[in-house]
Amino acid sequence: MDPTDPAAILAGLIRCPSVTPQEGGALALLEALLARQDFEVARPVFSETGTEPVENLFARLGDDGPHLVFAGHTDVVPPGDLAAWSHGPFAASIAGGEMIGRGAVDMKGGIAAFAAATARYVRKHAAPRGQLSFLITGDEEGPAVNGTVKLLDWARERGERFDACLVGEPTNPEALGDMIKIGRRGSLSCEVRVAGLQGHVAYPHLADNPVRSAVQIAEALLATPLDGGTEVFQPSNLEITAIETGNPSVNVIGARCSVFFNVRFNDLWTVETLKAELAERIAAGAASERLRPARPAAAYDLVWRDRPSEAFSTKGEAGTKGAALTDALVAAIAEKTGRAPQLSTSGGTSDARFIKDHCPVIEFGLVGKTMHMSNERVALSDLEGLTEIYEAFIARWFAANA
Known part of the structure; x- marks a missing residue:
């Protein structure tokens, strides 16, 4: 396999059914591709009780000096209904100038492209300084x-220190060079378990319908916007994703009702300040008498989902590592496409x-229109274009950090 040919590398990766x-x-x-180019390669496997063990890869070229890392994943979502694919999802078929296969854009x-760009850079300039x-x-x-979190901790324990990272997720909405992700919104999920009293629908005074309380709680969560957004973030958004009773009977008032919601939030909030705000809204909804006249506040429990994520952005103040990282990529994109990418925290x-x-850390990759879809595919011209951008980026980043 030619290490400078992104299409050959991608075809090989797609043919690996790494669901x-x-x-x-x-x-x-x-591993084989990088080892032949003098990378030191490790394949740590991590596991945790109740989860499947996961194989990972860390490969490094060079022993000291400024450290640029490319991050990504070779695992893919299942292909789904095979009949919906025009070609086999793991065949890497080419039709109409596009390579078709699961993971084509997300994110094999x-x-x-980065592997090929690295090989091209080294052939032209030797190993980076x-x-x-x-x-x-x-x-x-x-x-x-059992993936990136543990892999980062493993790398730190063995003495690895990174100065900048590019993640190769498919960030472009329409065309190569449209968008760089310079941050991400936080994510917080919760289940509100509302208690009621079971009874017959014909005798509601003898029961306490938890759905009424659940509706009030949902209204309290949604009634007032959380914020108006910031310079680099759109407004925080809360969505009710389900209201469930587990009660299939039309003549029975159930004993419980759960309200599920998720918030994608900006850097005006931390996980803890957002939890406090939402808890106040939920308490107000539970105490409302609008749908439950002359009744005490509903009883409920909050079940916050594990591992929420904080909002973050890679700020670009002049002279910072974040600025050097962003500037190198923006310049490489302009050089190869003529576009000025939007710096975004969406998605x-x-x-x-x-x-x-x-x-x-910033993110930039292919056009993501077909990710997770049947017939996921990438234009070969885009694959070559991304390789050229990555090669120019590598050169610019090391030159700026010499």
Whole structure:
């Protein structure tokens, strides 16, 4: 396999059925590719009670100096209904100038492009004056328990220190060069378990319908916007995702009702300040008499979901590592595409939320329109274009950090 050819690398990766948490041969392929280029490669496996063990990869070129790391994942979501695919999801078929396969854009394509860009850079300039690493997990699309978090801790324990990180997630909405993610909103989820008193619907005075309280709590959560947004973040958003009773009977008032919600929040909040605000709103909704006249406040429990994520942004003040990282990528994109990318914090969460605690991190990859869809695919021209951007970025970053 030509290490400078991103299409050949991507085809090899797609043909590895690495559905989370299966390695599927993808990390083995990447290990062999990088080892032939003098990278020092490690394949740590992490596990935790109640979860599947996950294989990961860390590969480093160079022993000292400024350290740039590329992060990503080789695991993919399941292909779903095979009949919905025009070609096999793990065949890496090419049709109409596009490569089709699960993981083509999310995110084996980004890994292939960066691997090829690294090989091209080294052939032209020799090894960089510093360190260049790959930090690749097999647990991003899954529970994210035995992947990047543990891999970062493992790297730190063995003395690795990173100056900057680029995550190769598909960030562009329409065309290559549209958008760089310079941060992500936080995410907080909760279940409000509302207690009631079971009874017959014809005798509501003898029961206490928890759905009434649940509706009041949902209204209290939604009635007032959390904030108006900031310079780099859109307004925080709360969505009620389910109201469940577990009661299929139409003539029975149930004994319980749960309200589920998620908040994607900006840097005006921390997890703790947001919890406090939401708890106040929930208490007000439970105490309301609008739908429960002359009744005491409803009883409820709050069940906050584990492992919420904080909002973060890689700020670009002049002279900072974050500025050097962002500026190098913006310049590389402008050089190769002529576009001025939007610096955004939109979208969901990614493993960048873990990397931010170790070094400045930004995200840039392919166009993400087909990620997680049947017939996920990438234009070969985009794959080559991303490789060229990455190569220019590597050169600019090491030059700025010499």
